[in-house]
Amino acid sequence: MITIKEVAELAKVSQSTVSRALNGHETVKEKNRIKVFDAIEKLGYQPNAFAQALASNRSHSIGMLVGTFDGPYFGPLMHYVEKVVRQQNYHLIITSGHEQYQEEQESIRFLNAKKIDGLVLTSDMLSDGDILDIIEITPATMLMNRYIPEIADQCICIDNELGGFLATEHLLLNGHRRIGCVTGQLSKIDSRERLQGYRNALKEYGVEYDPNLVVEGRFDHGGNDTAVRRLLDRDKSMTAIFCLNDSIALAAYGVCHEFGYRVGEDMSIVGFDNHTYSQYMTPSLSTVNFPIKEMAKEAAKGVLNILNGKKSTGVENRLSPNLIERKSVKNIASVGQIVKKASFTE
Incomplete structure (x- = not known):
């Protein structure tokens, strides 16, 4: 087994110089650094990770x-x-x-x-x-x-607040006013911030916030079918749902099918995260891209x-x-409706 001592002897430098070179210390002169790594290459030296950690006080x-x-x-x-x-x-x-x-x-x-x-x-x-x-x-x-x-x-x-705003604004600009929202766990700060973005968009476009249109789901898959069913049972005038992540949106697609709604026609849906599968859903999911x-x-x-x-x-x-527009949102704005914030004032 090749040792640090042999590397030092071949490179004609001290063992401490070899150690410093291996650990990237700036104090090592460039010519000595070259000598050390040339010697390492010739000898096939493999630094002992534990010894390196002791020498550098780092575990890497x-x-x-x-x-x-x-x-x-x-x-x-x-x-x-x-x-x-x-x-x-x-x-x-x-x-x-x-x-x-x-x-x-x-x-x-x-x-x-x-x-x-x-x-x-x-x-x-x-x-x-x-x-x-x-x-x-x-x-x-x-x-x-x-x-x-x-x-x-x-x-x-x-x-996250901006993301929630963008998703809800997209639905508003397409004529939707009765917009449901299925959140993630409200113990999570990103869920609360996305919900606040939803509320901000409604307020900015003159649509009153209705707590009955909001149900708590989960960012994983557990229980989201039940959450969406509760939402759809509450309000038959709803035309759109903002799902606070794409897993919730996936559940919403299935439940809408149970209720006889066609996503992108009878019910518009926007997700959040832009997971890979969102583009392959039918219809493809409009969603907010999480970088x-x-x-x-x-x-x-x-x-x-x-x-x-x-x-x-x-x-x-x-x-x-940023918002990724696909096929899951239908424009239901009336003919000639001006698409700007003032047009949504109650």
Whole structure:
């Protein structure tokens, strides 16, 4: 087995210079860095990861806490974070809190026991105070899809309120006034923000908010059929539904079929997230695009920048959603109706 001593002897530098070169220290002269890596190539030296960690006080691992491993949201999130950190020779250790407070706490303790260098965090269960405590232990932390003022530079989120507004506005501009809304869990901040966007759009277009047109569903698949049935049973004059994610919209398609409604004709539907399958639904789903890939990459970049000693995380902290128009919304505006906000005043 080739040792660090042999690399140093071949490169004619000290063992400490080899160690610093392997760990990317800026103090190593470029000519010595070249010598070290030439020697490594000739000898076929494989650095011992544990020894490297001891020498650099780094494990070269990044932790990631997610709510669940299920569904089309967390999969791409994990994929793109891992892709970015691996490009910088870090490994990603992922654990799930299963959307339970105690399990999220246990997951953080597990990651800290692995001596992670940084953390990418998604959590609805942990309090702001809990997260601030975590950052005291692991300063190189980025928080996704949530905002805490004290660590604003370390938070990356999308404008969920704007997304909810855009979805509802699209239905209003197509003549709909009786617009139902199926939310995700209202314990989740992104669900509450999207609902607020729905309410903002109704107000701006002069349509009175009716709480009977809002039912609580879930961002996963559990119970959304029942939630949509409750909504459709409440109001037969409703012509459109804003579903706060695409999984809820998928359930709404099925329930509308049960009720004899044709989506895109008798009932218009807008989703949120723009998951891959939304374009293949029949009819294809109009939805709000959630920039998951961009959020994941910015979070990973932020952690790496902190680890590299940059004063700023250097990331875009607030991402904007956009509306994807497809075939699930019918224009029912009367002939000659002026499509602008004033035309919707009661």
